[in-house]
Amino acid sequence: MDVVTPRTTLGWLADSRTSSICSARLCSRHRLQPTSLHFVPPLSRQTRTSIMQHAIQLLASGWEFKQCGSDGDEQEGASQWLPVEQVPSEVHADLMQHRKIPDPFADLNELAVRWVADKNWKYRVRFESPEVGGSAGVTVDLVFEGLDTFATVRLNGRVILESDNMFIEHRINVTDLLLAPGSSNTLEIAFEPARRRGLESITAHPEHDFIVHQTEVSRGAVRKAQYTWGWDWGPILLTCGPWKPIRLETWCSRIGHIKVDYHVDTDGDSPVVNITAICAQVFGLTARVEADLWSTKGGHVMNFKGDLAADVATGSRPSQTYTSSGARLENVNLWWPRGYGTQTLYQVRLQIIAADGSTVLTTAYRSLGFRKVELVQEKDHFGQSFYFRINNVDIFSGGSCWIPADSITSRITPERYRDWLELLANGQQNMVRVWGGGIYEADDFYAACDELGIMVWQDFMFACASYPTHPEFLESVETEARQAVRRLRCHPSLVLWCGNNEDYQLIERYGLEYRFGQDKSPDSWLKSTFPARYIYEHLLPRVVSEETNGVVYHPGSPWGDGTTTTLKVDPNVGDIHQWNVWHGDMKPYQNLPSMGGRFVSEFGMEGYPHLETIHKFVTKSSERYPGSTTMDFHNKAVGHERRLFAYVSENYRLKGDLPSFTHLTQVMQADAVSLAFKSWRRQWGTPGARRCGGVLVWQLNDCWPTVSWAVVDYFLVKKPAYYSIKRALAPVAVGVTRKFHDWTTRRADKLWRRDTGHVDPTEALREVEFDAWVANSSLEALKGRLVVRFVSTESGQDILASLIKEVNIQPNGCTEVTVNHRIAVEGSGQFSEHFVIHASLEIGGERVSSDTSWPEPIKYLDLTNRGVRVKLIKPGVVEVTAEKPTKGFVFSEKQGVNVSDNGFDLIPGDKPTRVWIQGIDAGGLQWTFVGQ
Template identity: 50%
Template sequence: MANTKAIPFNSTPLRGWSFKQGNRSSDAEWLEAGDPPTEVHRDLERHGKAPDYRQDLNELAVRWIGDETWTYRTTFRRPEESQEGLGVKAVLSFEGLDTFASVYLNDELVLASDNMFVQHRVEVTLKAENELEIVFESARLKGLELVKRHPEHRFIVHQTEISRGPVRKAQYHWGWDWGPIIMTCGPTKPITLETYTCRLQGLRVLYELSVDLKRVEGRVQVECEGVEGELYVEMVNNQTGKVEWSTTELQQVSSPTGGATSLYEAPFTLKDDVQLWWPRGYGPQSLYTVNAIARSGHHILHSLTQTTGFRHVELVQTPDSHGQSFYFRLNHVDVFVGGSCWIPLDNDPSRHHPADSSSPSSSSYADWIRLAAEGNQTMVRVWGGGVYEPAAFYAAADALGVLVWQDFLFACANYPAHPAYLASVEREARQNVRRLRHHPSIVVWAGNNEDYQIVERYGLQYDADGDDKTNPEKWLETDFPARYIYEHLLPNVIESETDGVPYHPSSPFGDGKSTVLKVDPTIGDVHQWNVWHGTMEPYQKLPEMGGRFVSEFGMEAYPHLDTLEKCITREEDRYPGSMAMDFRNKAIGHSRRLVSYVAENFRLRQDLEGFAHLTHVMQADAVGGAYQAWRRQWGTKGHRKCGGVLVWQLNDCWPTVSWAVVDYYGVPKPAYYAIKRAMQPIAVGVQRRFRDWTVKPADGALWQRDTSHVDMRSLWEDDVRFDAWVSGNGQEGLCMGKLTVKFISVKTGKQVAEPIEKVGISSQTNECIQLINDARVHIPGKKQDSREPYDPSKSDPFVIYAALHANDGQLISSDCSWPDPIKYLDFSADRAVNIAYSEDKSTAVMTADKPVKGFVFSEVAELAGPLSDNGFDIMPGEKFEIRTTSGFPMDRLKWRYLDMEE
């Protein structure tokens, strides 16, 4: 119905901000600030009041900032339409304040916030001229106050200080084993002034797909606040641009707030082969746009737009011969998930917020998700110690078909559950689930990251099958009250606020009886950290250390040299083990662990470039081998031993040495390409039986077996056994072709045994097919007599090289398996890599006459995108062609391989 006083909805960003140290009464100097989104470290850097903490040891020089109070202010005029008596509402909208914020409008306190993840809207009365001030108190100091205020709770945190436990702020700001301690504060998301007589919110599509997936039925809901106008809703097929459904006949269902906001809904039906949303590699990413419009006559008062997709998702957890399964099924198709874990892009997330015109813009999220997709990754897991990412992140995942595992934001701690904290958590959860629920890419919500590990390690009260399992209120009386959050509050939020999205209590979580400390490979998801952490097993053992779904594992590596030189500015600090390098690696025991793993497998290099290259090769071997082996365990329908693997981690939040497979500047490490090769639509794998050379064997085959700790049999390889297989995904996993397995001498490049050929191979869609199982390689005349001194001339270690060709001769996939450890191999014979560049330098073709291990182009950020491949091995008789599409000439890239002559 028309209203002569009705005006269109208007949202105006508030600009012209300044900031100062201290509270409102402080006499400190006011300095110009960036417009929100911004934060105090960035603003201090602009004025030369703080150094760039990404460089050298500068993190130490900015820690004081997090212990201070900071005040931001701006002034603005009252909009003409919000004059008194016109019935127009004026609302200050704060998308996010970090974290303890007191907001004053014209000297009156209008908002007190203590949760970084919550949005606030405050209806206000304006003057002609208005002053807005926001006082941000130290989250660290406030956290310490809250710990003292709640002596009834046993605060336990891993990773730095206990003060993070009671504070609803991004937990990694307190520092982690891959990131610095940077305690941010400020208006880190947009602040706007809204004026309106009518406002729409809560647009939601609830739906069910028919069993045959050809028909969808559901309801569209929208909340309307203010003037009673006409509501119009339409649904547009993004692929065709056609309006598939529209209506003005929405029924008022309820008035949720009991005030001026009413809920309206209308039923809809789409039939005739509705277009489904699929993950990448399994079908198209079909999307629909829903538009809701409030009109008064011919005037549009407000409109909302939301993009969604129709898909059916299941987290399949059923008993089987291996225990209980754990894998995803979308649109009735089983999907093996290979991807990575995601941390925030920066210690200050506002640097990448789409609303920040000075940031890399929203395209940065699209670029990162595209990087994952181009690396054949099908999932990213948003880790619980970070943030709920901006809409641009999830929209990119929707568009590119990358699945999202979303943790709620709890990590590695025993969190409290007193009433005020629970209320804040529930508000946070409902707001963010409502904001994100329309994204078809989100296929699971998990309650936390590794909090049940705390329960195990510290013996907190938890009985998964106890008498109180149906009485959540009782859990609040234990020393693990957060169970109430993970097993009652959050699943109820998911059930009421989403439609058919699975909930998982934690990552990892099995039956509630074993998680990280007692990895149970038969149930749930696992974090496998007995490589690097824990017992520090050889990474070659990873294939046998998996589970039903491996949601974390990894191996550290340096970034490329170009990245190191950007953050280590002094030439004299650019060597492995310098103070600046050690400071930059936050992992516990990193100096011992990284060097131990490198020295155990390779001949050590002391120069920075050479040592960095060794870490690249090692990380790629560890990660790539694990992906291949665990994808192999995908098996066949009804026998899904492993449902997926997510490496820790995809990205970094600052330039550093870490487990990331892509560095802070978006430059991939060789491990990124190892994942890409392992996750090809059709991928061949070959793996020799691993013999752990670092331990004393139990049998009598080892000379001096009572004193030696090295199994020298790894040198002469008189009993090599290997497997070969081919894996395919749901859409492109069917091929016909030939498998060839060659046994190539590391010394000479010649074949040391007759190759094996299998023709007429037919791989099945979405299955792993075993081609060779436990085959033995016999090398004539090369058996070493263990009763005689070791004779290198009688040892001829060889690479097992497997290549899968299509019937037309085209190479589909290849893989190779080297003897372990690499450091025992003799690379002294002349071996050279020949490189031929195309005329425009966009392509390089590599050949070699002997096996080459770990050929790596040293990539730079200026490449503006990944190469087609990197960090690969070169076999005699094969050509390896690498391309770039950015226009950066490849002959400007440095390159090296293992034991290359300088």
């Protein structure tokens, strides 16, 4: 076991964390996530025997585990106890540690470990009872921050807890159950299979129609991370175990949850924060509670004191809420999203002072930032807006959806969280959506978002199912929701709570009852065929309202105004998931610019990870080809065999070897997401005409090594799509697109208005129209010079005079430079050469952005003999140039190697592309491009 030595800063756990990544034991070492953090300075010798300060003892080491019988009891001939390296942990990680199962992430091993989920498992640890000396009124609690999922806990043979919700923290008073001080106690946790218990619950509740998408039906009845049943990007890996820290707390007085209510006034010359209350739930003996507010730079801001001496006099041990008086703070540094200002953080410290006036019984801290958040949903000539306004400034939200970073969640370290979020921030992204089929992430995740200025769209943990609403389920959900909201509410980065992911889409598909405008009685919703409406439109918004200071709540994603929640989404109201590219109608991705909405919270395109990652999960060289058994097994998307090959072959000259096909999928993915981001960002428009308020790609990350929509793979190796998003979301970015002529679909003859019965692959040559614009997220107007060139793909020469325009770039919006600009055809009726349209923007004589539009499909072009050169400028820096337009130049990346840019196009006569490289000698780089 480990005894925590208290300190007085939030970094007090840092020494006991590991920095290993992707090893067999990626545990979040000693990471505490209680409702509030507790730590105190050392006791003086004089007070040590008179009153007990708050002490925490982590039960992290000394654990062992074994397989049990179906009833959870040990049986003759049962497996032996095996040591557990450290808790938090999960059974799959511990079995791998002892080589009892293969790595489920490699080859087809996921199938070989399925049996683990159907067995009962038991964990146990022995620990000494704490010494409490002569202290009066001492309480000893066992705190379980999270047990996955159906767990029976015994202390010295006595059942003290039965848990059935992975997301709930439990605090058990064991003062009278511990053996004498210094004696050894035995703590045992028996875990039952989640799938079996889920099926039993379905049988027990025949009144409800359990509908789930993506997975086997049992998950809808279980409050467990839904993706562990498998998803269209992740394996079936039904985990169990003590997935969060377990600790022993000894206290006479402690502080529970903390809440800071405030209002930000930005109408004057400088921000003013009116703090209406600092609230803390206090337990045990108290004499006085003090609250202090400190800036992140160490400056003291204010102090509150409350006298609760009467509680000590009566010897009572109450649970009461202490509320401070209000305060007005002038000239406050506000918290801003990345790119719009600083991320100033403050720290609230609460202390309980003993009756002697000097002994600090316990101290709790909360980090917070002050900001004003609004979700602007106003009627306009497009429909109804949907965008965020922070501190009275309209913010375009560009970012990614987030799934858990590992299928074995206890392996995600604080360092790994930080790496992921720094990667997102460095990619010019300012929002992350925590998807509802995963977990409420660790405090480290949100703390990093606070510090990096990343706005968090936080789903509650419901996804793609019709969930039950029997009383026990609702009680569990409310406890889960309150704990999650209380834990996360001080984070300034969290700007929205969302009820679920895609649950409303079941309404139309299965004919469920949903009378939004007529039925306004929550009790009647419980009796309908869509009872979970009660959760999303009554229970959860009530919790958010009661527990937060006006944080925005949104019933579901996608969701409009109650009438646009089903599969026929109205793009003019609410947020949408745009899956008619890849899924649904499987439209060409070139249609994405016209397929946006008021806020696109999901869309995506699949792409392979880099070859080194593929080689890690495909260990047999004979399986390393597109469409092999292993490659298909690691792509969980339904119909991916047809969809991915179709999208690639429609656009590029298909090659069958793995390196070539990998590259083409990456370039195609990058083209698709880049086109969407730049085109929908263009629709940010101007104040009062915000047609699109944000774009979130599905998805940033993977939970295992796989083929998916992720723009960065499991090992944090970036795909070219990551860089294309970075370029599209640059603070000032130029965009250029030409009119799309679909060469895959029959078109009506324009003269006779009838179906010709044929496609016309030459139309893109004969009719060339393009648009050019500049997006600016800064809050100041700029002046720039836009140069548009027309460069032959065959010769590399300019075939037309450049279009040059001086541009007055408006702040925080999009400036249209040219719309439907038509290129006149020659007398022959068509150009003799294909050409790219290349736009570059200069501000103050310096190039700030460029973009290229290619004639499509790329497969019609001869892109051999490009004259590409990669020149070493100095150690760690290379320049890349080409004699002819070059499509999709990609360095082959690997774990531990970072490049500043990748997946870019090269235009002759343009400024050389300079790339900074870390983690490998430039001579070791490998690269390719389309047509090589």
